[in-house]
Structures are given as C-alpha cells and as structure tokens.
Amino acid sequence: MSHLSPFQTFLLISIIKIVVVLVITLTAVAYTVLLERKVLGHMQNRWGPSRVGPFGLLQPLADGIKLFLKEDLMPLASERPLFILAPIIALTCSLVSISVVPFGGMQKIKGVELFNVADLNIGLLVILGITSIGVYGIALSGWSSNNKFSLLGSLRATSQMISYELALGLSLVGVILRAQSLSLRDIVNSQSAHGLLSWNFFGGWQFVAFFIYLMAAYAETNRAPFDLPEAESELVAGYHTEYSSMKFAMFFMAEYANMITVSCVATLLFFGGASSPLGHLLPATFGGPILEAIFPILWFVAKVFAFLLLYIWVRGTLPRFRYDQLMGFGWKFLLPLAMLNIVVTSLVLAFHG
Numbered sequence: 619m620s621h622l623s624p625f626q627t628f629l630l631i632s633i634i635k636i637v638v639v640l641v642i643t644l645t646a647v648a649y650t651v652l653l654e655r656k657v658l659g660h661m662q663n664r665w666g667p668s669r670v671g672p673f674g675l676l677q678p679l680a681d682g683i684k685l686f687l688k689e690d691l692m693p694l695a696s697e698r699p700l701f702i703l704a705p706i707i708a709l710t711c712s713l714v715s716i717s718v719v720p721f722g723g724m725q726k727i728k729g730v731e732l733f734n735v736a737d738l739n740i741g742l743l744v745i746l747g748i749t750s751i752g753v754y755g756i757a758l759s760g761w762s763s764n765n766k767f768s769l770l771g772s773l774r775a776t777s778q779m780i781s782y783e784l785a786l787g788l789s790l791v792g793v794i795l796r797a798q799s800l801s802l803r804d805i806v807n808s809q810s811a812h813g814l815l816s817w818n819f820f821g822g823w824q825f826v827a828f829f830i831y832l833m834a835a836y837a838e839t840n841r842a843p844f845d846l847p848e849a850e851s852e853l854v855a856g857y858h859t860e861y862s863s864m865k866f867a868m869f870f871m872a873e874y875a876n877m878i879t880v881s882c883v884a885t886l887l888f889f890g891g892a893s894s895p896l897g898h899l900l901p902a903t904f905g906g907p908i909l910e911a912i913f914p915i916l917w918f919v920a921k922v923f924a925f926l927l928l929y930i931w932v933r934g935t936l937p938r939f940r941y942d943q944l945m946g947f948g949w950k951f952l953l954p955l956a957m958l959n960i961v962v963t964s965l966v967l968a969f970h971g
Contacts, residue, residue, distance in 0.1 A: 624728070627728045627730065628728075628730050631727060631728070631730045631732075632730070632735070635732070635735050636717070636735055639716060639717070639735055640713065643713060643716050643875060643878065644871070646878055647871050647874045647875050647878065648678035648679075648681075648682065649678060650874045650877065650878065650926055651678060651681070651870075651874060652667060652674065652675070652677050652678050653926065653927075653930065654929075654930045654933070655667050655677075656674070657927065657930045657931070657934070658930060658933070658934050661931075661934040661935075662934070682867070685863060685864060685866065685867040686863070686864055686867075688862055688863040689862065689863065690862060690863040690864065690865065691860075691862045691863070693763060693764055693765065693860050695764040696762055696763055696764050696860065697761070697762035697764070698762075700758045700761070700762035701759070701762040701763065701860075702865070703758065704754075704755045704756070704758040704759035704762060705755065705759065705861065705865045705866075705868035705869050705872070706755075706868065707751070707752070707754055707755035707758065708752055708755030708756060708759070708868065708869055708872040709755075709868045709869075709871055709872045709875070711748050711749065711751050711752035711755065711872075712749075712752060712871075712872040712873075712875035712876045712879065713875055714748050715744070715745045715748040715749055715879050716735075716875070716878070716879060716882070717735040717736050718734075718735070718736050718737075718738050718741040718744050718745060718802060719734070719735075719741075719745075719802065719879070719882045719883070719886065720733060720734040720737065720802055720803045720806060720886070720891060720892065721733050721734070721882070721892060721915060721918050721919075722734075722892050722911065722914045722915045722918065723892060723910065723911060723914040723915075724803075725907075725910075725911050732911075733892075733911075733914075733915065734803065737801070737803055738801065739799070739800065739801045739804075740800045740801070741800065741801055741802040741803070742790065742794070742800045742801075742802060742805070742883075742887075743800055745802075745879070745883060746783075746786075746787060746790075749838065749876065749879065750779070750783055752872070752876070753775065753776055753779045753780070755869075755872070756772050756775045756776065756779075756857050757772050757773075757775070757776045758772075759772060759857045759858060759861070759869070760772020760773065760775075760856075760857040763857075763859065763860040763861075764860075765859055765860050767856070767859050768856065768857050768858070768859045768860055770856075771856025771857040771858075771859070772856075772857040774846050774856070774941070775840060775846075775856070775857060777945075778837055778840070778844065778846060778944065778945075778948075779837070779838055781837075781945060781948040781949060782833075782834040782837035782838055782844075782948050782952070783834075783838065784948075784953055784956075785830055785833075785834045785948060785952035785953050785955075785956045786830075786831060786834035786835060786838060788830075788953070788956035788957060788959075788960060789827045789828075789830035789831040789834065789956045789959065790827070790831065790887060791956075791959075791960045791963075792818075792822075792824050792827045792959055792960060792963035793805060793818050793822070793824055793827065793887045793888070795960075795963055795964060795967055796808065796818060796822050796824070796963070796967065802886050802891070805886060805887060805891075806886055806890065806891035806892065806893060809821075809822070809889075809890040809891070809893060810890060810893035810897070811897065812897045813890075813893070813894060813895050813896050813897025814890075814895040814896075814897070815897070816890065816893075816897065817888065817889050817890045817895075818887060818888045818889075819888040819889055823963075823966070824888060824959075824963070826955065826959050827888075827956070827959050827963075828884070828888045830952050830955055830956050830959065831884060831887070831888070832884065833947075833952055834948075834952060835880040835883075835884070836929075836932065837944070837948065838876070838880070839873060839876045839877055839880055840873065841873075841877065841929060841932075841933060842932060842933040842936060842938060843932070843936040843937060843938050843939050844938075844939060844944060845938060846938065846939065846941055846944055857869075877926065877929055878922065878926070880925075881921075881922045881925035881926055881929070882918075882922055884925055885918060885921040885922055885925065889921050891918060892914035892915065892917055892918040893914065893917065894913065894914070894917055895917070
C-alpha cells in the first residue's frame with residue numbers, strides 16, 4: 619500500500635471493510651434464524667432442525683437454495699414496480715444501518731479505523747433515520763400487493779412503528795445527555811472508564827430508558843409479542859402474504875438484520891459496546907496487539923448474542939397483544955415514561971454537573 623495515495627488507501631480499506639461486514643452480517647442473519655428454530659425447539663421439548671449437516675448447521679444454506687429456486691409468483695393486479703421495490707427498500711435499510719456501528723476497539727491502519735465502516739459524529743441519528751425509512755418497504759408491499767390482508771398488515775405495521783418510534787427515540791435522550799454526543803464511538807468511550815460500573819444501565823441509572831428501548835425495539839422489529847402486522851391467525855401472513863421466492867426471503871432477512879441492529883445499538887448505548895466489563899483491571903497491552911484487537915470484538919459479539927437469545931426467549935414465552943392493548947401500551951405508558959426519564963435524568967445531571 620506504500621505506493622497508493624492516502625485517498626486510494628482509504629478507499630481500498632473502506633471497500634474491504636464493507637465487504638467483510640456485509641458477509642458477516644448476512645451470515646449472522648442466516649444463523650440467527652437457525653438459532654431461533656433450535657432454541658424454540660428445545661423450549662418446546664423437541665430437537666429443531668437436525669437433518670441437514672452436522673447438528674443441522676447447514677439448514678440456512680438449504681433454506682436459501684430452496685427460496686432461491688422457488689417460482690417467483692406475482693399477482694396480476696399488483697403494482698409491479700412498487701411490488702418489486704418494497705422488499706429491496708426493507709432489506710437495504712436494515713443492512714445500511716450496520717455501517718455506523720463500532721464493533722471493536724480503536725485500532726487504525728494508515729489513519730483509517732478498522733472496526734467501524736463509517737465513524738460519523740451523528741451515528742445515532744443516522745441509525746434512527748434509516749430504520750424509520752424501512753417502514754416504507756412494509757407500507758408499499760401491503761399496498762402494491764392488491765390484497766386486503768396485506769394492506770391491513772402494512773397499515774398495522776406503519777401505525778405501530780410510528781407509535782413506538784417516539785418512545786424509542788425519547789428513551790435514548792438520557793444516554794445522549796450523559797455522553798454529550800450523538801457519536802456511537804463517544805457514547806461507548808463514555809462508558810469504558812470503570813467497566814461494568816460505568817455502563818449506562820448500571821452506573822448511569824438508565825435502566826428505565828433501557829426497558830423502554832427494549833419494548834419499543836420489539837415493536838419496531840415486529841417481533842412477538844408485538845407481531846400484529848404478521849398475525850397468522852388473523853391476517854394469513856400480513857404484508858408479505860403475496861410474496862414468494864427471493865422477495866419473501868428479503869423481507870425475512872430484513873427482519874433478522876433489524877434484530878441484529880437493535881441488539882447492537884442496545885449494546886452500544888446501555889452496556890458499553892465493545893468495552894470490557896472488567897474496565898481497566900486488565901492492562902491495555904494485555905496479551906499483545908492481536909489479543910488487544912480481538913477481545914473487544916468478542917465482548918461485543920457476546921453482548922449482541924445475549925440480546926438475540928432474549929428476543930427468542932420472549933417469542934417462545936409471551937402471547938401476542940390485542941391491537942388496542944398494543945397502541946395503549948405505546949401511547950399511554952411507554953411515551954409518558956420516556957418523557958419522565960428525560961426530566962429526571964436532566965435534573966440529576968444539572969444538580970451533579
């Protein structure tokens with residue numbers, strides 16, 4: 619790389635980072651599906667997928683091939699351009715938001731940060747903005763399908779996401795006030811001084827904000843017990859009733875990619891991101907430069923994995939809300955609680971600052 623200009627070096631490293639992160643994310647999406655099927659299987663006293671490959675580990679590959687080779691049906695009365703565009707919007711928005719997540723330490727090559735595709739000073743706003751655009755994919759899919767079940771499902775999803783987006787955004791204000799920054803890297807650094815005691819959940823007294831975020835995030839990603847847009851018992855399959863083959867798979871991938879994004883953001887904002895729970899008990903140079911680079915990634919992956927397990931556990935445990943209960947919970951409970959959390963956090967910081 620010595621003969622390359624700084625811009626060419628930056629471009630080359632950025633392209634490599636994008637490809638690596640995309641491959642890892644798509645692999646994680648595939649194996650999150652398998653993890654869910656396995657864990658739910660064991661919770662219901664059965665094996666789950668166990669036929670394809672050792673312990674069923676090749677099941678995601680088999681599912682991908684099956685969906686890819688299926689006939690791609692399209693309803694005659696559908697709005698073709700929007701029908702095709704909807705799953706692309708949903709998947710693109712779910713994958714792009716991963717790009718601002720810092721998933722490791724601050725290691726650099728030629729001045730370019732290794733473990734962050736794009737280190738933006740408004741990273742949190744970017745994630746909130748991109749994830750809120752993802753609802754367009756769902757809204758367009760329901761309308762363009764020309765199916766009453768799809769339309770009802772997409773209307774439910776749109777109203778649900780708009781309702782819970784407010785509580786989700788407001789729950790993060792306390793974290794932003796503590797860190798004095800919208801940069802995800804700065805928010806992580808503000809929690810790294812004393813390990814577990816510096817995390818916003820424990821040391822920052824943001825556990826109320828965390829639970830608001832968690833509830834709103836479940837609703838945002840249309841997951842049980844907030845999976846009303848896909849309610850099989852009422853709406854067949856909701857907004858993707860008319861979709862088949864890879865277009866159906868894209869909606870499926872978008873849902874699981876959103877789960878991973880939500881888990882990453884929860885880890886970054888409330889549980890110190892890639893920082894160790896041990897704080898500075900271990901010296902910074904422990905184990906040499908290689909272990910120094912690998913340990914933060916392992917901590918980050920472990921925290922995200924714990925959140926994904928929680929997602930699956932909740933799905934296997936709780937029944938679905940009624941729609942009026944869903945809306946009442948969002949507007950009458952979570953939203954006022956999020957506002958109260960902002961007021962209390964502001965007062966505490968004002969008196970202690």
